[in-house]
Amino acid sequence: MPSHVIYCCIPTWYNLPLDRYLLLRGASELALARGRCRLRYLLKRANMSQAELARRTEYSRQQVSNWVNNREKIPWDAALNISYVLSCHMEELYEIVNV
Structure with missing residues (x-):
């Protein structure tokens, strides 16, 4: 695992961008x-295909593919549904990188 990747738990009840959440928490010195989206890894861990995730969340297979391949960011409401189906926390869907 690269040393610049940080996995952390940020409460999902904050519907805020990460930078604004960190400022509210007094972490202005952190960048x-x-x-990258970790959906490919999480699907593998759950032994689930992209098509199965699309069927269970009622998103199109193309949309799920876009998320898995980092062509689009996962919207908050979709992340909530995906994390429920994959039995994981929303925070696990993306790497948090130190810039």
Whole structure:
């Protein structure tokens, strides 16, 4: 695992961008950003295909593919549904990188 990747738990009840959340928590000296989507890894861990995730969340297979391949960011409401289906925390869907 690269040393610049940080996995952390940020409460999902804050519907705020990461930088604003960190400022509210008094962490202005930290420079963190959302990294790569970890959906491919989480699907493998759950032994689930992209098509199965699409069926269970009612998103299109193309949309799920876009998220897995980092062509689009996962919206908050979709992340909530995906994390429920994959039995994980929303924070696990992306790497948090130190910039």
